[in-house]
Amino acid sequence: MGEKEEISKAPTSILDQILDETFQKLENSEDFDSELLLELRKLASEGSLQNDKLLTSILKGDLP
Amino acid sequence: MRIHEMEICNFRGIKELKLEPNGKNFLISGPNGSGKSAIVDAVDFLLTGDVSRMKGPGTKNIKLKEHAPHIKADAKHCWVKAKVEIPEVPEPVEIKRVMDKPRKFVCDDKYLSDLEPIQELASRGQHVLTRREILNYVTSDAGTRAKQIQNLLKINEVDDTRKKLVKVRNTLRNEFNNIKGNLNTSKAHINATVGVDTFNEDVILNFVNENREILGGEVLIRLDSASVKKGVKSPALLAHDNINLELLEKDLENLQGADFADEMEVMRVEFKQLYDKISSDDSSPAERLQLTQLGLKLTGDACPLCDTPWDGDELESHLKTKLEHMREVESDLERKKELSCELSEQVKNKLSSLEKVIKDSSLLKLDREVNALEVYKEDLERIDASLDRDDYSGETIPTFTDMDEVGAKIFQVAVDCYGAPSPEQTAWDKLNRLEENLKYYEENIVLHEKANKALANAEVLYDTFIESRNQVLDALYTEVKDRFVELYRQLHGTDESDFDAVLASEGAGVDLKVQFHGEGKHPPHALHSEGHQDSMGICLYLALAERLTQGYIDLIILDDVMMSVDAPHRRQICHLLADFFKGKQFFITTHDQTWARQLRLEGVVTSKGLVELFDWQIDSGPRVNSQSDMWDAIEEDLTRNDVPSAAHKLRRGSEVYFRTVCNSLGAKVKFRDNGQYTLGDLLPEAISRYKTLINTAKDSANSWNKQEEVGRLVEIEKNTKEIFNRTNAENWAVNSNVHYNKWTDFNLNDFKPVLVAFSDLFSVFMCDDCGSMLHLSLDGNKEEAVRCKCGSVNWNLNKTN
Numbered sequence: 001m002g003e004k005e006e007i008s009k010a011p012t013s014i015l016d017q018i019l020d021e022t023f024q025k026l027e028n029s030e031d032f033d034s035e036l037l038l039e040l041r042k043l044a045s046e047g048s049l050q051n052d053k054l055l056t057s058i059l060k061g062d063l064p
Numbered sequence: 065m066r067i068h069e070m071e072i073c074n075f076r077g078i079k080e081l082k083l084e085p086n087g088k089n090f091l092i093s094g095p096n097g098s099g100k101s102a103i104v105d106a107v108d109f110l111l112t113g114d115v116s117r118m119k120g121p122g123t124k125n126i127k128l129k130e131h132a133p134h135i136k137a138d139a140k141h142c143w144v145k146a147k148v149e150i151p152e153v154p155e156p157v158e159i160k161r162v163m164d165k166p167r168k169f170v171c172d173d174k175y176l177s178d179l180e181p182i183q184e185l186a187s188r189g190q191h192v193l194t195r196r197e198i199l200n201y202v203t204s205d206a207g208t209r210a211k212q213i214q215n216l217l218k219i220n221e222v223d224d225t226r227k228k229l230v231k232v233r234n235t236l237r238n239e240f241n242n243i244k245g246n247l248n249t250s251k252a253h254i255n256a257t258v259g260v261d262t263f264n265e266d267v268i269l270n271f272v273n274e275n276r277e278i279l280g281g282e283v284l285i286r287l288d289s290a291s292v293k294k295g296v297k298s299p300a301l302l303a304h305d306n307i308n309l310e311l312l313e314k315d316l317e318n319l320q321g322a323d324f325a326d327e328m329e330v331m332r333v334e335f336k337q338l339y340d341k342i343s344s345d346d347s348s349p350a351e352r353l354q355l356t357q358l359g360l361k362l363t364g365d366a367c368p369l370c371d372t373p374w375d376g377d378e379l380e381s382h383l384k385t386k387l388e389h390m391r392e393v394e395s396d397l398e399r400k401k402e403l404s405c406e407l408s409e410q411v412k413n414k415l416s417s418l419e420k421v422i423k424d425s426s427l428l429k430l431d432r433e434v435n436a437l438e439v440y441k442e443d444l445e446r447i448d449a450s451l452d453r454d455d456y457s458g459e460t461i462p463t464f465t466d467m468d469e470v471g472a473k474i475f476q477v478a479v480d481c482y483g484a485p486s487p488e489q490t491a492w493d494k495l496n497r498l499e500e501n502l503k504y505y506e507e508n509i510v511l512h513e514k515a516n517k518a519l520a521n522a523e524v525l526y527d528t529f530i531e532s533r534n535q536v537l538d539a540l541y542t543e544v545k546d547r548f549v550e551l552y553r554q555l556h557g558t559d560e561s562d563f564d565a566v567l568a569s570e571g572a573g574v575d576l577k578v579q580f581h582g583e584g585k586h587p588p589h590a591l592h593s594e595g596h597q598d599s600m601g602i603c604l605y606l607a608l609a610e611r612l613t614q615g616y617i618d619l620i621i622l623d624d625v626m627m628s629v630d631a632p633h634r635r636q637i638c639h640l641l642a643d644f645f646k647g648k649q650f651f652i653t654t655h656d657q658t659w660a661r662q663l664r665l666e667g668v669v670t671s672k673g674l675v676e677l678f679d680w681q682i683d684s685g686p687r688v689n690s691q692s693d694m695w696d697a698i699e700e701d702l703t704r705n706d707v708p709s710a711a712h713k714l715r716r717g718s719e720v721y722f723r724t725v726c727n728s729l730g731a732k733v734k735f736r737d738n739g740q741y742t743l744g745d746l747l748p749e750a751i752s753r754y755k756t757l758i759n760t761a762k763d764s765a766n767s768w769n770k771q772e773e774v775g776r777l778v779e780i781e782k783n784t785k786e787i788f789n790r791t792n793a794e795n796w797a798v799n800s801n802v803h804y805n806k807w808t809d810f811n812l813n814d815f816k817p818v819l820v821a822f823s824d825l826f827s828v829f830m831c832d833d834c835g836s837m838l839h840l841s842l843d844g845n846k847e848e849a850v851r852c853k854c855g856s857v858n859w860n861l862n863k864t865n
Contacts, residue, residue: 013221014222014536014537014540015221015222015225017536018222018529018532018533018536018537019225019529019532021532021535021536022525022528022529022531022532025528025531025532026524026525026528029524029528031524032521032524033521036521040525049225049228050224050225050228052228052231052232052235055228055229055232056232056235056236056518059232059236059518059521059522059525060236060514060515060518061514061517061518
């Protein structure tokens, strides 16, 4: 069952690969806030990274 | 995913058609207009609910529901269905799509999750290659090629994300600059209260402590608005509308300072000169500088403005030289910016004092003076706004000419009304005002820090994204490039053994250059022939598709892609498809019967894995011949007693077959510059070569003392000798024309033994187990062995030393 679920996942797009790499680099960076990174990962997983207003608010720390 | 069975009904010129590829390679041949591409469209429709060929440039008025169904067919009766093999699912799964609801994918719900990634990949169109796309991949200019490859990779969404990150960064940068302006204003207010020109926290703290001392307060070691009046008491006579004469006097001095006016005028004049110099230059130097700096960031292998191709390094070097010539402009712009900041600070300082003087004058009911000062304030505010907007042109900064006289009057009336305040009152008033100033300053400090952090985060996010993008794409391009080079060398290794390529990201673009016979790397269409470009397109596509479909879609469709590839290289392509992509299922369409035969003879498709479409009629669609194997076709002729047709097919088929045999075994055929070889040219050489190779194999086996192998080879030789004798092939094929004419007089009984003999003759050159043609294996130029695909035949040709 587990194997089948693995296969049924949509293949990682190039954008997702780039975002994964971006977040990994930011995670390794001591200067980047980990909570902010968590918010960005969440935004990306929802496919909303291109929502510039939401992204601006997150970067400003305006969202709870 | 592989296609097991497929049925098409009333779709794109096909009335009814059932194909049975059984998960294997499948060939669809037929003349132009016979309906081959309709099968490709049907696969496209089945997987995506769309027909990509009906979209894009030049298809404005073409609509799926209107133009995809066959003539007069109802959309409900236009459908495509298939049984497909899916990884991890034991039985083929039936899928279907009907034209009246093209978005609805019909299949058993329990397989939907298995099919989802397949549909996602199919929607990217990464499994279909047409000749038009080959041209787009290879012969287009850098920008268009980049776009095509990016479309295939679906990385336009990468650039959309990049643009959003830039937008967010710019928004946060603007917010930061605005807050920075407010912070400077708040500092100017503090400077005005303290009576200094430059903001210095130590000086301000001293100012606070001096006044706190007067009021009996303790010394503060830290400056903040909450502590300024902490521990000190308000003088009892403090009233809200009191005027502090000392502060008023300081504000009036600030407004009257002649030295300051001179200093500001010096800055203004310098600013004006720079402004005039820059704005009078018709070449718009500031914009040019900005454009050149931006261009340098966007350099690739084409001009970012007009797409003219450039060598990447050359364009960068050109722009750097231009920038070098603009150093003076850059320096002027920087100085102008500095002067603008200083002027802005001074004007804000004046305005701060002016507001206080106007307030006090109002309390003193000096309406005439208030009006005059208000006019002056409006003038200064206009300059201040202009400086903030960065559109100040160096106009004269207004002065208040009667300030000495007006100031003296205001001060005198204030003294008359309120008398000299006590030192405690003055100290209290100063702290009061500073407290207000500091609150505003502290608010802006918080906002400034927040904006600075947000901007820093946006910049780090953007830079990291770009770094990651380049890293991921470079890794992808390197991987694809290596495979591309490997595949191309398989096709053209004999004439381009040193072939290499560059496939690399250039900002948002892709740079593709290929080695040309050791003469450096050039764009593919610069020096290579059209046929070589087609080969490159196929190899590049196969390398990309292999990387992208990732085992989800094993189906690759090659829609009439062999237009310009010559016959020997087509054979290499056959080997490439059969040997390098064993896990893939190819659907190949072609109108070229020679290429179709090659695919069959080289084992890319079997006799059951092909259909031939012909005689398309508007009401019935194409006729279908799925028995295109030569022997079946000959049998069909003979059932009609049509010996001449059967003989013609045998002769033509034999020519194609023995041409391939000669190529596979390395037989030496007399060269003909027209490339047209008759059976008389080919057959004797094929047989002679076979005999030589089996003799060499026997000698080799003897040298290794492998008597069992020797015995086996002798047995093979004996059998083949009998076949050769039976067909009397060497004599028989000397003059093909005579024999062809002779066949026309043959009856059925005369011809059948010839047919049996030729069938046996064909089998000599094929493996009994796997049915593939025997071929010569080389180690460099050294003949190593005669082998088949499955390894059952493996004649060692090398003797022991």
